[in-house]
């Protein structure tokens with residue numbers, strides 16, 4: 001499945017796809033241009049890509065940024081937010 005996505009994106013002239021920001025703000029409608037990074041992030045159910053500046057230190061901590069930190073930030077949600085993320089992840093079963 002991942003290989004199919006990769007070969008499809010290689011064939012496309014589009015370099016990036018927009019993914020929704022997964023920050024703790026339920027009303028957030030921001031999107032993030034990322035593609036190859038995304039599957040890497042979601043390999044761990046409690047890891048999420050959020051837009052730079054959308055980090056909520058109460059429920060998550062920063063794991064990594066995209067180099068200059070202006071595009072997206074990878075966070076790990078902990079506590080109840082992390083538990084909920086695992087329960088909701090379709091890939092965790």
Ligand SMILES: [Zn+2]
Nearest residue numbers: 021023028054
């Ligand atoms: Zn957000």
